[in-house]
Amino acid sequence: MIPGMTIGSPEGPPPQWQEVHRTVLSTLDALASSTGWIPTAATVGIEPIFERVLQQVCGPHGLTPAAYIDVITKDSGMRREVQKRLARLMEHPGLVSMRREAQRREAEHQLHVLHYVLSGRQPPDWVWTSLDEEQQNQLRDAAESGDERDPVLLPRVQRALQKLATDASKYGQCEDCGDPIILERLQIVPWAECCAACQRKREGVPDVQPEPQVVVTYF
Ligand SMILES: [Zn+2]
Known part of the structure; x- marks a missing residue:
């Protein structure tokens, strides 16, 4: 747990998580308008793609994907934003x-x-x-x-x-x-x-x- 973190409080997660979250969302948005990930997703599913995005985004901040998942699991707004994007990838024609x-x-x-x-x-x-x-x-x-x-x-x-x-x-x-x-x-x-x-x-x-x-x- 990061000092001062107030998961679930009205203030929401601390700024560094919000920055990670924004980058995760924009990376998923960028994926939705590209096609390179599709053959992988067709064979192994969307989860490994998502995991790779999280590693790429969390790594430079010294944070782990597991901690990010933990944060968004406790914040329904953030979770919905991610789920919406994952669903969009799943439905990619x-x-x-x-x-x-x-x-x-x-x-x-x-x-x-x-x-x-x-x-x-x-x-x-x-x-x-x-x-x-x-x-x-x-x-x-x-x-x-x-x-x-x-x-x-x-x-x-x-x-x-x-x-x-x-x-x-x-x-x-x-x-x-x-x-x-x-x-x-x-x-x-x-x-x-x-x-x-x-x-x-x-x-x-x-x-x-x-x-x-x-x-x-x-x-
Ligand atoms: Zn029918």
Whole structure:
């Protein structure tokens, strides 16, 4: 704790933290209008980018990122200002489209594996050779036993694979409202045809649950 620091008091944090905070905000603003950070964020997420910003800004002041996080955790105004900027980075169109593309590739892989287990039909080489021997053996056992065959799921998986093969840009787009299906849903349900809200409508379930939100859970 820095002498004289009055976290949470009406005066707010001491001037040096306010200066750090302003620099953090302007650095995040500058990132939002650049693109160099996007490939990293698409693979490892936004947290390491944020951490690097904090190190760059705090270091010259002899302060640590952990202490800064501590300060803004206790000051809701400062925290909101940072969260707003992190959310803006998360929603950057370049990042969203890169994440979507990566998700498409991953979903295609998952769907081929699932298709094999559901139908017994060998997946394409690029999928099969990406698996280690143990995974291949487990999948072969499941596919040959036929225990996992699900007549409801199989056509949905086939339909998603078909979409990926013929018009990949349609994959991940809600068939009913046309909105993009959020990535968090596609990760869990790669064969999803609709966004969660439209799926509930199709199933006649009242729309009581809010759509899952993308949340920055850094602090
Ligand atoms: Zn929809």
